[in-house]
Amino acid sequence: xxxxxxxxxxxxxxxxxxxxxxLQQAGYQVVGPVIVDQxxxxxxxxxxxxxxxxxxxxxxxxxxxxKRRQDAAYFGFNVGPNSxxxxxxxxxxxxxxxxxxADGIEIEPVNAAITPLAFLGVRSxxxxxxxxxxxxxxxxxxxxxxxxxxxxxxFTVAVNCTQAAATCFCxxxxxxxxxxxxxxxxxTEIINxxxxxxxxxxxxxxxxxxxxQLPVTPATSAHQQQEKTAINQAEKQMSVGPRVFDSSDLQxxxxxxxxxxxxxxxxxxxxxxxxxxxxxxTCFCSSVEDTTDLSGDxxxxxxxxxxxxxxxxxxxxxxxxxxDTRSRYRQWMTHKLATWHEQFNTSGCVGCGRCIAWCPVxxxxxxxxxxxxxxxxx
Amino acid sequence: MIPDIFYVKRRTEEYxxxxxxxxxxxxxxxxxxxxxxxxxxxxxFGAGEVPISMSGAPHSTSVYIHTIRTVxxxxxxxxxxxxxxxxxxxGPFGRGWPVEKTTGKTIVIIAGGLGxxxxxxxxxxxLSKNRDATDIHxxxxxxxxxxxxxxDELKNWAQQLTLQTSVDMATPGWQGNVxxxxxxxxxxxxxxxxxxxxxxxxxVMMRFAIQExxxxxxxxxxxxxxxxxNMKCAxxxxxxxxxxxxxxxxxxxxxxxxxxHDWFHRTEV
Numbered sequence: 001x002x003x004x005x006x007x008x009x010x011x012x013x014x015x016x017x018x019x020x021x022x023l024q025q026a027g028y029q030v031v032g033p034v035i036v037d038q039x040x041x042x043x044x045x046x047x048x049x050x051x052x053x054x055x056x057x058x059x060x061x062x063x064x065x066x067k068r069r070q071d072a073a074y075f076g077f078n079v080g081p082n083s084x085x086x087x088x089x090x091x092x093x094x095x096x097x098x099x100x101x102a103d104g105i106e107i108e109p110v111n112a113a114i115t116p117l118a119f120l121g122v123r124s125x126x127x128x129x130x131x132x133x134x135x136x137x138x139x140x141x142x143x144x145x146x147x148x149x150x151x152x153x154x155f156t157v158a159v160n161c162t163q164a165a166a167t168c169f170c171x172x173x174x175x176x177x178x179x180x181x182x183x184x185x186x187x188t189e190i191i192n193x194x195x196x197x198x199x200x201x202x203x204x205x206x207x208x209x210x211x212x213q214l215p216v217t218p219a220t221s222a223h224q225q226q227e228k229t230a231i232n233q234a235e236k237q238m239s240v241g242p243r244v245f246d247s248s249d250l251q252x253x254x255x256x257x258x259x260x261x262x263x264x265x266x267x268x269x270x271x272x273x274x275x276x277x278x279x280x281x282t283c284f285c286s287s288v289e290d291t292t293d294l295s296g297d298x299x300x301x302x303x304x305x306x307x308x309x310x311x312x313x314x315x316x317x318x319x320x321x322x323x324d325t326r327s328r329y330r331q332w333m334t335h336k337l338a339t340w341h342e343q344f345n346t347s348g349c350v351g352c353g354r355c356i357a358w359c360p361v362x363x364x365x366x367x368x369x370x371x372x373x374x375x376x377x378x
Numbered sequence: 379m380i381p382d383i384f385y386v387k388r389r390t391e392e393y394x395x396x397x398x399x400x401x402x403x404x405x406x407x408x409x410x411x412x413x414x415x416x417x418x419x420x421x422x423f424g425a426g427e428v429p430i431s432m433s434g435a436p437h438s439t440s441v442y443i444h445t446i447r448t449v450x451x452x453x454x455x456x457x458x459x460x461x462x463x464x465x466x467x468x469g470p471f472g473r474g475w476p477v478e479k480t481t482g483k484t485i486v487i488i489a490g491g492l493g494x495x496x497x498x499x500x501x502x503x504x505l506s507k508n509r510d511a512t513d514i515h516x517x518x519x520x521x522x523x524x525x526x527x528x529x530d531e532l533k534n535w536a537q538q539l540t541l542q543t544s545v546d547m548a549t550p551g552w553q554g555n556v557x558x559x560x561x562x563x564x565x566x567x568x569x570x571x572x573x574x575x576x577x578x579x580x581x582v583m584m585r586f587a588i589q590e591x592x593x594x595x596x597x598x599x600x601x602x603x604x605x606x607x608n609m610k611c612a613x614x615x616x617x618x619x620x621x622x623x624x625x626x627x628x629x630x631x632x633x634x635x636x637x638x639h640d641w642f643h644r645t646e647v
Contacts, residue, residue, distance in 0.1 A: 096380055098423060104404070104464035105423050109380050141628065142379070142613035258644060285617030288610050292424035299424035306616070313618060316608050317449040327646035335620065342623035 006201045008224060009216035013189075013196040016048040016074060019157070022213045023118040028155050031087060032120030033077070038066055040080040042087075045120060052077060059165040059353065062362030072196065075121055075189050078165040079352050083281030084119055084126055085133060088150050092304040095288065100297040112146075118155040122183065124176035125168075125350040127158055129281035131181055135344040136284045155206060158183035162190075162230035167353030169243040169366050175350045177234040185210060188227045199227050243356075243366040247337075247347070250369065254338040257372050258330070266368060267326035269361050274307035276355035276363075277332065282348050285313070308332050333365065379613065381421045381466030386459050387441055393524050396492070397457055398433065398445045401467065409439045414499035415474030415604060415632040418442060419612050421466030422455035429609045431496035431631070432470060436503055442467070445495040445527060471612040472631050475500045475576055475602060483574045486566075487516045488587045490559055490579020494518055494527045496604050496631070497578050505538060514539035515566065519559025519583070522547045542566075559583065563590040570595040578604040585643070588635060601635035603642075622647050 011019065023030050032045040035052045045051065057077040058065045069076050098107040122130075134151065137144035161168075161177035170176030179186045184207035188199040199219055202208040238244065277283040287306035292299045306313060309328045314321035322328050340348035349365070356364045388400035403409050414436050421427040428450075434443030448457045459465060477500065485504060489497050504514055516535065520526040522545050535541050542562045544555035555562060560583065568591070575591055577584050584603050591601055607619040607626045619626035622641035624633070641647055 098466070100423065104385065105383060105466070107380055107383065107421075107466055137615060140614060142615070144613075144615050284615070286610070287616065287618070288427070290421075290424060290426045296424065306618075308617065308620075314608055316606060321607065322646050324646075331620070331647075339620070339623040343625070 006203070008219035008227075009200045009211065009214075010219050010223060011187075011198040011200050011214055011216050013072070013074070013198065015215050016051075016198065018214050019185075019210070020045060020047055020120070022210050023120075023155060023157075025213075026118075026155075026210060027116055028118035029115050030118045030120055033075070033080070035066065039064060040066065040077055041082040042080075042084065042119075048074065051075075051121075056163075057165060059167040059357040060362075061167070061356050061364045061367075062359055064357045071191050073189055073191055075159045076163065078161065078163070078168055079123060079126070079354060081279050081354065081358055083279070083352075083354070084122060084130060085281050085284075087117055087119070087154070088130065088133065089137070089144075089147055089284060089286070089305075090150075092302060093146065095301045095303050097301075098299040114149050114153055116153040116155070117150075118157065120157045122156050122158045123161055123352070124158065124179045124181065125170045125173075125352045126281055127156065127179065127181040127183060128173075128175040128350045129352070132282045132344065132346055132348060132350070133284055135346060136282075139344070155185075155210075156183040157185045157187060158203075160186065160188040160227070160231050161234045162188065164234045164237040165353060165357075167243070167356045168234075168238055168351065169245075169353060170351040171235055171238045172243065172245050172247050172366070173347060173349055173351030174247070177238070178231045183207070188230060190223070190226050190230055192226070197223075199223060243353070243364075245366055245369050245373065247369075250347070251338040251341045252378075253369075253372055253376055254334045256378065257376060258334070260372065260375060262368070262371055262375060263326045263330045266329050266363065267324065269363055270325050270329050271361060272309045272325045272328055273360060274309040275358045275360060276365075277307040277309060278305065279354040279358045280336075281350065281352060281354070282336075283307070287312075308335070333368065336365075337369070379468055381419070381427075381468045383464055384442070384467045385464045386461050389459065389461055392445060392527050396445065396447045396525075396527070398443060399456070399459065400434070400441045400443050401465065402441050403467075404464065406440075409442060410470060411439045412436055412442075412470035412499075413474030414477060414503050415496055416470040416472050417496070417612075417631060418444065418467050418469030419471070419609075420444065420446075420452075420456060421468070422452050422459070423465070425455035426452035427466070427468075427610075428452045428456070429471075429612060429627070431604070433495040433498045434502075435506075436499045437506060445492065447492050468612065471627055473629065473633075475604075475632050476634075477503055479574055480504065482572075483513075484569060484572055485514045486568065486573055486575040486591075487514070488559060488563070488575065488577045488579070488584075489516070489518045490583040491520055491525070492527065493577075493579030493583075493604070497576060498528065500576060501535070505535075516541045517544075517559050517562045517566070518542070519544045519546070519562075519579070521545065522549045523552050523554075524549060558586065560586040560590055563587060563594075566594075568594045568596060570597065570600075573600060575601045576603075577601065581605075588642075598636040598639055599634060602632055603635060604631045605633060606631065
């Protein structure tokens with residue numbers, strides 16, 4: 001856990017709206033967790049009433065259920081099927097439009113108006129996921145301009161996790177549960193027998209400006225001790241397993257085991273449905289679609305999320321380079337945990353557990369890692 | 379990244395189903411220079427965009443030349459383009475052949491089928507350097523004689539450098555070699571100390587070509603090859619062209635065999 005040097009403040013839980021309203025006043029559209037179709041997803045928040053207060057998520061391999069809590073916690077759950085990437089790398093967007101003219105053809109960019117967003121309730125693993133996508137889209141020779149503009153305009157309110165879902169394994173990937181990357185505001189929700197409050201701390205100038213407007217009081221060392229205890233609880237939950245493993249050598253492990261028959265075993269269970277790539281907060285692959293209208297004089301190019309689990313993904317004349325589920329699952333997992341290091345100098349996995357919960361057949365990446373480790377002969 | 383508008387200055391048919399477009403930027407504006415081995419993304423209005431390697435002379439950028447085989451909807455749309463018709467172009471992209479490493483070396487170029495197209499800018503570059511003809515050896519294999527690219531040029535090259543050709547299937551009048559292009563290599567004399575090899579063609583052909591070169595003790599660091607994968611963005615963002623740890627679009631398409639030999643002999647990567 002990083003040193004907590006910034007001054008902490010206390011915001012009573014019934015004043016949470018003041019934070020949301022201050023962000024709105026500052027020109028942000030606030031997006032955060034809401035319940036839709038019996039899952040906690042991210043969507044627009046008008047007030048604290050929109051938050052999933054008193055709900056938690058119960059997760060296991062291939063299983064996700066909402067459940068009532070015994071208390072009135074606002075952030076008493078972990079992560080759902082959405083990640084913040086849907087606001088930074090849009091699931092579908094128009095890139096350009098083209099027209100036939102008397103003179104030939106012309107192509108013009110489509111620049112969507114970008115609303116500054118405030119992300120309310122970003123988990124530490126999700127901050128890490130955003131940082132990983134930054135490396136994909138903003139490092140190197142070419143930048144993704146649409147991503148860059150959206151990314152630059154966000155405000156992040158990060159939440160320390162005080163509980164872990166059964167599918168969480170951020171401690172194995174060194175990304176949480178305590179907020180361990182910069183954010184604009186960091187909050188921790190504390191609920192005791194007779195009190196319910198948030199600890200707040202700013203992490204940027206933007207965050208400081210918002211914090212100044214809130215009805216806060218300085219936190220005491222007792223408050224900070226409570227925060228520490230609460231975050232430790234999440235760490236403890238994860239440390240008892242079963243999803244604890246040593247992630248230090250995964251790159252070499254998977255390179256050594258590229259031809260391991262275990263891939264065929266996984267392929268017998270995997271449906272190649274692409275769910276894991278859609279819920280993954282770091283998966284960045286996209287495809288483009290070129291269309292015309294009926295006249296044939298107007299064309300559009302759209303970019304949309306794509307997945308390495310589809311047959312089209314690796315298609316070149318003559319067929320798909322990865323023709324079966326075995327090669328596609330191997331690509332996904334080897335990319336996430338091994339080749340990602342060579343490409344972007346980081347793992348592509350943050351330990352959020354989404355791919356485990358949302359796999360329809362309950363394939364568990366941590367369980368598969370351990371199986372590779374057990375069958376490995378270095 | 380928005381494509382620039384180009385128009386077809388000249389169109390030639392290599393053989394049925396394979397054609398060459400000479401394209402110029404709209405209003406004849408200056409075009410970016412390129413490295414042999416790089417590629418452009420060509421956009422056919424409303425149909426799609428495909429990566430096509432540069433086939434023209436790198437020192438003359440008044441026109442880009444692309445040789446294209448019709449294999450899908452986008453290349454079909456490109457095939458329908460006639461002189462004066464317009465298309466979108468993004469590029470040039472990727473890492474090309476390491477021309478700076480050719481100085482003082484004997485050059486071995488091995489091309490299979492359409493694989494000659496990305497090698498032609500390199501050949502132009504080498505010929506423009508007034509090199510000793512005996513220093514350049516081209517081994518070119520095609521399905522049959524009618525399916526050889528740049529047939530007039532091949533005759534010219536044969537006067538200036540050492541050209542050996544082979545076909546999979548002899549057609550009437552063919553008096554040359556029959557068999558895989560790699561069979562020509564078995565008898566070739568290669569000085570492993572002073573040779574650099576450039577290969578482009580179907581992966582299976584490149585595998586056998588590399589096997590022959592390694593047998594002749596050519597070090598892995600002296601072998602370069604050009605790879606092909608599905609590409610959408612050409613800027614390393616869409617993920618399609620991943621090949622092991624590399625993105626073909628930005629880390630390739632040309633690779634030194636030394637860098638990728640572990641991945642090259644694995645299938646379904």
